[in-house]
Structures are given as structure tokens and as C-alpha cells.
Amino acid sequence: MILRATSYFSPNVVTIHAGERVVWIYGDGAKEPHTATSGACRGTDCTGGGKKFDSGKTLNKAGHRFEHVFKHPGTFPYHCDLHTASMVGTIIVKPKMTIN
Numbered sequence: 001m002i003l004r005a006t007s008y009f010s011p012n013v014v015t016i017h018a019g020e021r022v023v024w025i026y027g028d029g030a031k032e033p034h035t036a037t038s039g040a041c042r043g044t045d046c047t048g049g050g051k052k053f054d055s056g057k058t059l060n061k062a063g064h065r066f067e068h069v070f071k072h073p074g075t076f077p078y079h080c081d082l083h084t085a086s087m088v089g090t091i092i093v094k095p096k097m098t099i100n
Ligand SMILES: [Cu+2]
Pocket: 006, 007, 033, 034, 035, 080, 081, 082, 083, 087
């Protein structure tokens, strides 16, 4: 799954299966830096995030990317540390597909 980080995350809610990789690709024509940081925000307060993944300010140039493999099912909210509640997204991870 490939996501675009501009002044918002697109698509904003993404559903994948455990073991799959999400790639955030920088795509902001305004050339502002962004992060993809795990954790939800309360209003503009996003402190305590980044425990599961954190790109840091590496998303700051065309072509830059950040990847994370989601090993376990769950719902994982994330945000941009620099734009807080105006730049959030969610990764929904379903259990691994099994072939019977
Ligand atoms: Cu941002």
C-alpha cells in the first residue's frame, strides 16, 4: 500500500493485512516537511506518539519515502508531528489471509 504525504495523508484510512508494508511517499508541492508518526492526537496535542513507528522529519523532499511493516492486526492511528490534528490517518490491519 502506498500513501502520499502532502498537507494531508491520502488515502486517509487504509486497510491492509498483517505482514504487509505501508509506504508513505512525500508529495507536497509546498515543500514543507512532514512526518508519519504513530499515535492519535487529542486536538493539537500529539505528545506520546511514535511508539510503534516514526519517520522523523525524513519526509521533506520529492521522492522521499518511509516504510513500515505492520506485523499484527489492529487499528493504528498516526499523524504528522508538524501539522498535528490537521494531518492524521489510520491504518487498519486485518489478520493474515489464510488459504484453507
Ligand atoms: Cu505535515
